[in-house]
Amino acid sequence: MPLLEVCLVDDSPLIAYLGAILKKPDNIVWMHTGAQRHVVSQIEKALSGQLSTSFESREIKPEIEDFLDQCKKIIKDYPDHEIVLNLSGGNRLHGLLASEQFKQAGKEVMFIETDHSRLVNIQTGEKKSFQTSLTVNEYVALQGVEIEAGTRYDPEIGKRSGLSYFIGNNLDEIIPFIDSIRQEWINMGENKKDIHWRMNGQYHRFNIVYEAAGNKMRFRFGNHGSQKTLEVVNNCADFLFGGGWLRELVFLRVHRSQYDDVRLDVRINRSSIPEGIRAESMVDIAMMKGCQFYIFQCFSYPITRESFIELKSVQNTIRLLKAKGFIFLAHRPHRGFIERAQESGLKVIYGKRIANFSV
Numbered sequence: 001m002p003l004l005e006v007c008l009v010d011d012s013p014l015i016a017y018l019g020a021i022l023k024k025p026d027n028i029v030w031m032h033t034g035a036q037r038h039v040v041s042q043i044e045k046a047l048s049g050q051l052s053t054s055f056e057s058r059e060i061k062p063e064i065e066d067f068l069d070q071c072k073k074i075i076k077d078y079p080d081h082e083i084v085l086n087l088s089g090g091n092r093l094h095g096l097l098a099s100e101q102f103k104q105a106g107k108e109v110m111f112i113e114t115d116h117s118r119l120v121n122i123q124t125g126e127k128k129s130f131q132t133s134l135t136v137n138e139y140v141a142l143q144g145v146e147i148e149a150g151t152r153y154d155p156e157i158g159k160r161s162g163l164s165y166f167i168g169n170n171l172d173e174i175i176p177f178i179d180s181i182r183q184e185w186i187n188m189g190e191n192k193k194d195i196h197w198r199m200n201g202q203y204h205r206f207n208i209v210y211e212a213a214g215n216k217m218r219f220r221f222g223n224h225g226s227q228k229t230l231e232v233v234n235n236c237a238d239f240l241f242g243g244g245w246l247r248e249l250v251f252l253r254v255h256r257s258q259y260d261d262v263r264l265d266v267r268i269n270r271s272s273i274p275e276g277i278r279a280e281s282m283v284d285i286a287m288m289k290g291c292q293f294y295i296f297q298c299f300s301y302p303i304t305r306e307s308f309i310e311l312k313s314v315q316n317t318i319r320l321l322k323a324k325g326f327i328f329l330a331h332r333p334h335r336g337f338i339e340r341a342q343e344s345g346l347k348v349i350y351g352k353r354i355a356n357f358s359v
Contacts, residue, residue, distance in 0.1 A: 001080065001081065001082045002025075002026035002027065002080070002081050002082070003023065003024075003025040003026050003027075003081065003082050003083075003084065004025060004026070004027045004028070004029065004078045004081040004082070004083045004084070005019060005020065005023050005025035005027070005028045005029075005083075005084050005085075005086055006028075006029045006031065006071075006074055006083065006084070006085045006086065006098075006102070007019055007020075007028060007029070007030055007031065007085075007086040007089065008031050008032075008085075008086065008087050008088070008089045008090030008094055008095060008098060009030050009031060009032035009033075009036050009039055009040060009043075009089050009090065010036070010039075010089035010090055010091070011036065011039060012039075012089070012322055013039050013042050013043045013046070013142050013143065014114070014139070014142060014291065014322070015086075015088040015089050015112055015114065016030070016039075016040075016043050016086070016088075016089055017043050017046055017047065017142055018088075018112055018114075018130075018132065018291065019086040019088065019110075019112060020043070020047055020051060020053065021047075021050070021051075021132075022112075022119060022130055023084060023086075023110075024051060024053075025053055025084070026053060026054065026081075027053065027054045027055075027056065027078070027081065028053055028054070028055050028056070029056045029057075029058060029074055030043075030055065030056070030057045030058065031058055031060050031070070031090065031094075031098075032057065032058075032059060032060060033059065033060055034059055037057070038144065040055075040057055042142060042143065042144045043142070045141075046138070046141060046142045058070060058074070060090075060094065064093075064097065067094060067097060067098075068097060068101060071097070071098050071101040071102065072101060075101075075102070075105050075107065082108075083102070083105075083107040083108070084107065084108040084109070084110055085098055085099065085102040085107060085108070085109045085110070086110055086111075086112070087099055087109060087110070087111055087122075088110075088111050088112040088114075099122060103122070103123060108121065108123065109121075109122040109123060110122065113127075114290075114291035114292070115291070115292075116129075117129055117130055117131065117132065117290045117291055118130070131290075132260065132288075132290060132291055133260065134260065134261070134288050135260070135261040135288060136150065136261045136262070136263045136266070136286045136287070136288050136293075137150070137263075139288050139293050139321075140268070140286075140293075140321060143320065143321050143322065144272070144274070145268060145269070145272045145273060145320065145321065146268070146269040146272035147263075147266060147267070147268055147269070148267045148268065148269045149265070149266070149267040150263030150264065150265060150266040150267065150286065151263060151264040151265050152261075152262070152263060152264075153255070153264075154264075157248050157251065157252065157264075158252075159230070160230065160232065160239065160245070160248060161248070161249075161252055162228055162230065163219055163221060163228075163230050163232075163245065164245045164246075164248045164249040164252065165249065165252075165355055166204075166206075166221050166222070166228075167245050167246075167249070168245075168246070168249045168354050168355035169352065169355050170203075170204055171330060171351060171352070171354075173199075173201045173202075173203070173204060174199070174204075174206060175330055175331060177197075177199045177201075177206060178240065178241065179302065181197045181208070182241045184197075185237065185241055192210070192212045192215075193212055194209075194210060194211055194212050194213075195209075195210045196208070196209050196210075197210075203223055203224070204221070204222065204223055204224075205220070205221065205222065205223070205224060205227060206219075206220075206221045207219070207220040207221070208220075208240070210236070214233065215233065215234055215236065216231055216232060216233040216234070216236055217231070217232050217236035217237075217239075217240065218230070218231050219231070219232065242300070243298055243299075243300025243301070243330070245300075246298045246300045246328060246330050246354075247264065247265070247284045247285065247298050248264070249354060249355065250284070250285055250296050250298055250328055250354065250357065251264045251285050253354075253355070253356075253357045253358065254285060254287055254296065254357075254359060256358065257289070257358055257359045258289065259287050259288065259289045259359075260288045260289055260290070261287070261288045262285065262286070262287040262288070263285070263286050263287075264284070264285055265282070265284065266282070266283040266284075266285070266286045267281065267282055267283075268280075268281045268282075268283065268317075269281075273320070274320070277316055277320055278312070278313055278316055279313060279316045279317040279320050280297070280310065280313035280314045280316070280317045283295055283297065283317065284296055284297050284298045285297075285298075286323075287359070289359065292324060293321060293322065293323045293324070294323060294324050294325070294326070294359065295314070295317065295318060295321070295323045295324070295325045295326070296325075296326045296328065297314045297325070297326070297327055297328070298327075298328045298330075299327065299328065299329050299330065299331075300330040301330075301331075302331050303329070303331065303334035303337045307334075307337060308336075308337065308340065311327070311337065311340060311341060314327070314346070315341075315344045315346070318344065318345075318346065319344075324345075325344075325345065325346040325347070326346065326347050326348075326349055327341050327346050327347070327348045327349070328348075328349045328350065328354055328357075329348065329349070329350040330350075330354075331350075332350070332351075333348065333350050
């Protein structure tokens with residue numbers, strides 16, 4: 001007997017998408033509001049090529065009696081189908097009303113717990129765990145947005161990990177030093193010259209030799225008794241002055257957790273961002289873990305007025321992509337900045353917590 005899935009749609013396409021992938025129905029009836037037509041289009045686009053499923057859309061009527069009649073009509077229109085209702089989306093009232101209608105007709109009613117990656121049978125209470133295999137690109141595309149680029153992993157990041165952790169574990173001592181020589185680097189303009197910087201701190205040494213001919217930096221770092229050396233070529237200035245070390249440190253920490261897919265330096269196609277939304281097109285790190293999408297954004301510079309503007313863009317991106325967000329600060333926290341971030345549910349990580357961070 002063919003399977004029909006009736007799905008209550010909400011503003012998050014992920015739940016409806018998962019319902020289709022998990023049940024693999026022959027037919028799907030989307031129940032949605034007028035404003036959710038674009039969500040249905042995004043889901044169908046994501047499912048095309050994965051399932052040989054027929055789709056039908058029915059716009060939800062606002063009156064309760066009309067909605068109940070719609071539910072009855074769907075059941076009547078598919079007499080030769082096994083029917084399952086996915087009430088994971090929609091609003092609470094529609095979910096309750098539809099659930100009663102389908103249960104009375106002897107049809108299965110299910111709910112997807114995205115926080116625990118479980119499929120729940122409402123009648124029996126049975127719970128089944130499931131695994132998703134969405135990549136970062138696939139999840140973002142499901143939201144109607146396109147990713148242009150993103151790095152999965154580069155062995156060079158591992159080679160630089162000792163230096164990244166050295167800076168992260170000693171922020172109070174190292175960051176003021178980097179800030180001071182950054183200005184010296186900027187003042188040289190486009191024509192960089194060979195230069196040697198030294199930091200002899202109370203506990204640590206940090207020496208940097210820049211060779212203009214090869215556009216590379218040699219680092220010597222560690223405590224007074226034991227030091228390591230490392231050479232960074234080509235992107236050395238971005239690594240040291242542009243916050244590359246912080247992005248890579250957070251990337252390394254995220255890699256230690258269980259995840260389905262994680263990308264560094266994610267670039268979003270600006271033309272795919274809905275008009276009127278000022279979202280951040282450069283995401284430092286994005287991760288897919290189970291049914292949850294995460295964004296990790298790093299602020300390596302001292303907090304300024306421009307930082308608040310960037311924070312607003314990050315907040316817009318979090319909302320657009322329905323993500324969980326983390327902000328990492330290399331400098332001592334700015335109270336107003338932290339409050340602004342936390343107002344939108346972003347978690348702020350700074351100080352020694354960065355090098356010990358885990359999701």
